[in-house]
Amino acid sequence: MSIKHSLLALLQESPRYGYQLRGEFEERTGSTWPLNIGQVYTTLDRLERDSLVEKDGDDGEGHLIYSITDAGRAEVMSWFAQPVAATNPPRNELAIKLALALTLADVDVSAVVQAQRSASMKLLQDYTRQRRAAATNAGTQLNGDPGAGDANDAAWLLVLDSLIFTTEAELRWLDHCEGWMAKRAATAAKSTTTAPVAAPSQKFAPADQAVSK
Template identity: 45%
Template structure:
């Protein structure tokens, strides 16, 4: 089974016929609204793996001499299976944000409130941008783009709620600890890349 979302996404693009590499990149970018950058090198590496796994085969050359690819019966069966297989927790990518906060809470030199506030500000900015795009998405008559934007917006709403929860937990912990046990939040020698207030 393919695990990589880019590989599945590219395989799905073959459903309406043969394509060449740069065409796949353009269509992938269009369908994801440019929110998931994939370079041409990654496209061709992924195509090689799809061919190796028997999901895609060569379809000759285009009129311009570009190598064309098409989905195989095996690839179509795998794609149909992917569509109806729920994404489980173990399939989800690791969250860099969760890892960052986990590491930051163990480091007395890091002010967790600053880390959370910076991320919350950025997440809210992204949510505003996606919400603006969503307002105009209905005008296009396309179903895919509004659904994709809704997914991004709902994910950011969830992330902001989680950040609020994380901040509240940190504040509760600091209120429970005796003052003598608290280490200063920011040392005189800040971590590399740490933002100064």
């Protein structure tokens, strides 16, 4: 997640101070990825260092206001224009866990899969309930077409859709893993049962040593 560009996008709308930026970000994304206020101010310091934002006085209540510069506007518009690079995918803890479990003799991989499936299914149900509520708030029509409700509710709806699709994909992948491991186990068992049995060795005396009667 690019905190840098997220803050620039919000500052492009209007100048804000750190706590406002954090609150706006969490409201628009449904608090799915909560920000630490320390992260916000550290990022603002870096943005100021890079001349992408500048201090714009305070609001009279001790809050330091930041505004975006022309260079910052160009940076955030470039971010929106470019696709998200997937050349360096983030570490997937579940994939790492299953990969390691498969290589360790004392780990029940099937149990790991089942535990994750139960947790992911519960999460999917929770996201689905939240989506129904968000769809109502966003004014979504009965046929699924988007309405003209609050923009923040509509944004949260899109985030929920992403979470739902991601969780559904995880469940499909777990099904794939379970099926693949079952086939692997069956292949290994078949190889064991069909392995050729070595014929008992026989020793024959050379012809010139045969005993004549």
